[in-house]
Amino acid sequence: MDSNFKAGFVSFVGKPNVGKSTLLNTILQEKVAIVSHKPQTTREQMQGIYTDDNMQIVFLDTPGIHKHHNQLGKLMNRQATSATKGADVICLLAPCNEPISVNEQHIIRILKERDTPIFLLLTKVDLVTKVELFNKINEWKDLLEFKEIIPISATKEVNLNILLKKIYDYLPVGGKFFEIEQKSNSTSQQITKEVIREKIIFLTRQEVPYSVAVVVESMETSKNLLEISAVIVVERDSQKAILIGKKGEMIKNIGIQARQELEKIFNIKIMLTLFVKVIDEWSNNPKSLKELGYF
Ligand SMILES: Nc1nc2c(ncn2[C@@H]2O[C@H](COP(=O)(O)OP(=O)(O)OP(=O)(O)O)[C@@H](O)[C@H]2O)c(=O)[nH]1
Ligand SMILES: [Mg+2]
Structure with missing residues (x-):
């Protein structure tokens, strides 16, 4: 060294x-x-x-x-x-x-x-x-x-x-902690969750981004396709309605934009399925926070 x-x-x-x-x-x-x-x-x-x-x-x-x-x-x-x-x-x-x-x-x-x-x-x-x-x-x-x-x-x-x-x-003198090519410690699940959340932040207004949590339920590769299923959690029915949008336009756009970015990141064709679920006041409930991955 x-x-x-x-x-x-x-x-x-x-x-x-x-x-x-x-x-x-x-x-x-x-x-x-x-x-x-x-x-x-x-x-x-x-x-x-x-x-x-x-x-x-x-x-x-x-x-x-x-x-x-x-x-x-x-x-x-x-x-x-x-x-x-x-x-x-x-x-x-x-x-x-x-x-x-x-x-x-x-x-x-x-x-x-x-x-x-x-x-x-x-x-x-x-x-x-x-x-x-x-x-x-x-x-x-x-x-x-x-x-x-x-x-x-x-x-x-x-x-x-x-x-x-x-x-x-x-910095102290010493050897490296990670391999040269590694740029982050995020797992593919974390990356997926964050990309979906980012699209929601950009596409929705007002309080919606602050009430959104994303949970990636499954990621499975079969042949040349990565199938991802994720749940978007909000706090109120009105927010669920905004996320789904008129005739499902909003959720469709979120899905398309997230899929396109994830395909670039993972370099594979992706099928992304999104669900929307309401959990009352999750952002203020320690038990829900834990279930949604926030420790
Ligand atoms: N003009 C200008 N805008 C910047 C610069 N750096 C960041 N921004 C903008 O500032 C905004 C916030 O950037 P983020 O990197 O998300 O800020 P952050 O500090 O990580 O924010 P939180 O995660 O909310 O704490 C974005 O719209 C960026 O494009 C800069 O050097 N110049
Ligand atoms: Mg930041």
Whole structure:
């Protein structure tokens, strides 16, 4: 093994919608996490693995920390907070184009208790002027003892190499945890569930995405066909009606878009069957949360 090779864990934390999952996908040059313009897209901690000749970084993408109003939100926050423990570097992501929020003040209080090196990544730098960026850095710089403050843009790929170089400096020397070609720790069931959920987030409005859980019931390959059966769980009959849509148009579209993306990911022809089921208040019921795979 090269004696300078380094490997370690880097957590992305921040309020919802700041670009944590987008940054992960861009660094890995592969979509390992779903992304949307709506907050609270990521629900569970997930790992994305970056490997080059000098290092392996296991990134932990986390749900955005927010003021929760149900049991699911509480679990999401717990997932995000636990990702700050055991990391070699914590990256706090905050958007350049928004004022510091109550959620962020809460995150700062949590991070003050950690003795891990913390980087501040000021995201979406493509949306602000130099003066606005300068003011934003001033607003943030004394709130925590940041080892680095790096303005980035995931969509315009600004400063991502600098970020990787700075992370390298803080990683311990050691061998890799995963094979070079492995980019995530997600199972095919998890990928399927997330792709279906992503299509629902894009195709439906208002509160529906927040009341949706997806359970993959079976995945079976026969000859050259992967047959997937999944249940979309919502909380109310009215949401079920929205998901099915007029003459079943909505559920059909969700199915088509999810199938097309999954065929690309798994590189096989897919038959996807979707069912919709109502479980009252599942997002606020610990027993239902467990049954739906949220621990
Ligand atoms: N302009 C601009 N938009 C970005 C950038 N990075 C992310 N976005 C957009 O910001 C939105 C949120 O991105 P996500 O990656 O889902 O954010 P997140 O922090 O993972 O959000 P949660 O999972 O809800 O906590 C999406 O619409 C992205 O396209 C960026 O560098 N520039
Ligand atoms: Mg996310």
